[in-house]
Amino acid sequence: MTQKVHNVVIVGTGPAGLTAAIYTARASLSPVIYAGLLHGGQLTTTTEVENWPGSEHGVMGPKLMQDMTAQAERFGTEIVYDTITKVDFSGPIKKLWTDSEEIHAKAVIISTGATAKTMKLENEAQLMGRGLSTCATCDGFFYKNKKVLVIGGGDSAMEEATYLSKLCSEVILVHRRDVFKASPIMVDRAKANKKIQFKVPFHVAKLVHDETGVTGAILENSETGATEEVKVDGIFYAIGHIPNSGVFLPYVETDENNYIKVHEFTKTKTPGIFAAGDIADPTFRQAITAAGMGCQAAIQVQHYLEGLEG
Ligand SMILES: Cc1cc2nc3c(=O)[nH]c(=O)nc-3n(C[C@H](O)[C@H](O)[C@H](O)COP(=O)(O)OP(=O)(O)OC[C@H]3O[C@@H](n4cnc5c(N)ncnc54)[C@H](O)[C@@H]3O)c2cc1C
Incomplete structure (x- = not known):
């Protein structure tokens, strides 16, 4: 059986990953997104979120992430509740593994977040x-x-x-x-x-x-x-954060604290590999900035795939 090659695989279902999923799904790229151990990301661990624009009286973190998930699914995103444990981004087809499957994609968005110490x-x-x-x-x-x-x-x-x-x-x-x-x-x-x-x-x-x-x-x-x-x-x-970047080395460059370095918005050093959200943002680490980077990554993936088609 020939291995299916996805247009784009997104790793992580926080605000960055789910926003990237909404944009790439609406661009007919049929994204597949891996949730890891914390589907919905960090906001599922909090109660009231009062600074997410559009919710006058605030919104509960888990509810916000549930709604983002439903929105991503409505446009055809496939969500897989598994963790990426290994990658090989050396060739034009990007390879990722969970403990039970091998996944191939033309482009990857890394949105694995950072964990507060x-x-x-x-x-x-x-x-x-x-x-x-x-x-x-x-x-x-x-x-x-x-x-x-x-x-x-x-x-x-x-x-x-x-x-x-x-x-x-x-x-x-x-x-x-x-x-x-x-x-x-x-x-x-x-x-x-x-x-x-x-x-x-x-x-x-x-x-x-x-x-x-x-x-x-x-x-x-x-x-x-x-x-x-x-x-x-x-x-x-306020004792620091641990960015979840380890699995993607050596295909991404990181700073001294292991945040993924990006250039031109969300591009990593490897063509076709993009990073969005807290994983690439040691400064702001907010849901809105993560979502914003997710949008940027999605549009950059779109342009990257168009470039591949010539
Ligand atoms: C308690 C708390 C309260 C907060 N309150 C607010 C607030 O009120 N307003 C605000 O703007 N921000 C708030 N934040 C910050 C906000 O949650 C983050 O900035 C935001 O969630 C970052 O989104 P993200 O998509 O980059 O990553 P995350 O939300 O961290 O999501 C990361 C995702 O990656 C997945 N993942 C990780 N490794 C792998 C892997 N190997 N394979 C597959 N998946 C993987 C995880 O399971 C998760 O789904 C809060 C954070 C915390 C901890």
């Missing part, structure tokens, strides 16, 4: 979206005039603490060491901010909560082991 504390999964967050831009507004805690010592922790200080009554920045990975200018700016209190060298040893969500944290001094409890309304992890 967490501290793997007890009850973390249950408290995510209930006082625990990995994104100040996304969730900061829910803590207006409230007291929050930010964990981290890099540039993003300083940035998130500074951003939250504009909304919240008080921000405690907890870092396990008294030296910072963040650039001195970012640290100085945060230190000069009267609303930000630095708590170093401390780490969060335990999340304190009631039935509604986070109410505080037990902080442990990293040098002495002494503990103390702080009461806060929200806790933000």
Whole structure:
């Protein structure tokens, strides 16, 4: 039996992948999209999304992704609930594998997202979206005039603490060491901010909560082991992200943090391989920017395939 060659295979069903699916399906390219372990992507792990345009009163993350999935399917997208474990993009026909099949395509859109690093504390999964967050831009507004805690010592922790200080009554920045990975200018700016209190060298040893969500944290001094409890309304992890790019090496170039490097919008270094969303975006990491890149990748795939036809 000859192997079917798809026009385009999309890897990942977050906002980037599903937007790419909607556009390529409507362009009659019959896309096939692989969902991986988290169909719908990161937004399925949150509650209310208030910054997605078009939903005046917000929309629940899982509902938004369910609607995007239905929209992609309506135009003929084939969704496969499996994970891509290996690829070979060396030839003109791109090859991908799951544990049970080999897939061939003329073009591939990588939209595998990035996973926020967490501290793997007890009850973390249950408290995510209930006082625990990995994104100040996304969730900061829910803590207006409230007291929050930010964990981290890099540039993003300083940035998130500074951003939250504009909304919240008080921000405690907890870092396990008294030296910072963040650039001195970012640290100085945060230190000069009267609303930000630095708590170093401390780490969060335990999340304190009631039935509604986070109410505080037990902080442990990293040098002495002494503990103390702080009461806060929200806790933000700002300890980095892990882009899900490993399986695509060496066919894509990555930066020092493993984000896929793109040029001319979503092109990777390999012709026919495009990357969209958080996987290629260390800066914004928002649903709307991921969807925007998904649209760009879809149109670039269209142009790429037209070029192949001559
Ligand atoms: C708790 C939380 C709340 C958030 N709130 C907001 C918000 O309010 N507003 C906002 O704009 N943004 C928010 N974000 C950020 C937003 O979710 C992301 O920016 C967005 O989901 C990125 O979309 P994406 O398509 O690039 O990737 P993701 O959503 O990360 O999706 C990645 C997809 O790739 C799949 N995948 C990974 N590896 C493989 C593989 N090997 N094979 C097949 N599939 C694979 C995964 O299963 C998943 O389907 C939030 C994020 C989190 C974690």
